[in-house]
Amino acid sequence: MTMGVFKAAAVQMRSGTSPERNAADMEILVRQAAGQGATYVQTPEMTGALVRDKEAGAAAFTTEDRDVVVATxxxxxxxxxxxxxxxxxxxxxxxxxxxxxxxxxxxxxSLIAGYDKIHMFDVDLDNGESWRESASYEPGTEAAVTDINGTRLGFAVCYDLRFPQLFRAEAMAGAEVLTVPAAFTRQTGEAHWHVLLRARAIENGAYVIAAAQGGLHEDGRETYGHSLIVDPWGRIIAEAAHNEPGVIVAEIDPAQSLAARRKIPNLRNARDFTVNAGASEAPRLRGAAS
Structure with missing residues (x-):
């Protein structure tokens, strides 16, 4: 059974290198979101710290039971x-x-769900930026969908956004709300952020909530900001149209996901198919990842 309308918030941050300072900043913004009536509040990728230097990161990062952001x-x-x-x-x-x-x-x-980012951001951009997330992080291996009072919520983090099969699998598992907390670079955000988030919403008939990092960070990187909430028809219903810290709030009506999927029943219409690539045994594919 789907819950009724509720308010969701996306918190936009500019995390520095200190988990303690970032936890304090998070608390201020989360309280602001709750004060606006949000009962679901999302913070961005790497809320705890954005640290590019490996040695500094080794000193800043700790286990789950000792992490200040988790405790806060x-x-x-x-x-x-x-x-x-x-x-x-x-x-x-x-x-x-x-x-x-x-x-x-x-x-x-209580902790009701967790998710380890699956797709690592290993890229070389035209502006000279080079990122190798896999050099520091171990990728996850399991997608996650959980229930919050009758509404199904699917998880992703940042670069996962570019892998639509993850979102399709979560939608097929019942997710009506897809989440994409992120720290998109300014260059890739300007080019792709809005269109990718709207596409994931449209093709799955689901809300997409994406809290973002924004601005010039202490470790020298620059992120795009523009936290978004998109409805199941692909309409942007809330946006932080800047890269400054802040909060956006929108009403989420899970019935709208069902309505969108009735209009465009692509989840139900997905079919198995094969690819003729000239090989003797082509891989078998389907609309949702299996």
């Missing part, structure tokens, strides 16, 4: 009675490797 989010969720989604933060795993991990806390402060 758990406390705030319970105090404010909200679903608080930490878009991601760097977590040191038991094997010593880092995960780019999202957390969703319930209104009683």
């Amino acid at each position: 989010a758990r406390r705030l969720a319970k105090e404010l009675g909200i679903y608080l989604h930490v878009g991601s933060t760097a977590i040191r795993r038991a094997d010593g490797k880092l995960a780019n991990r999202a957390f969703l806390f319930s209104p009683d402060g």
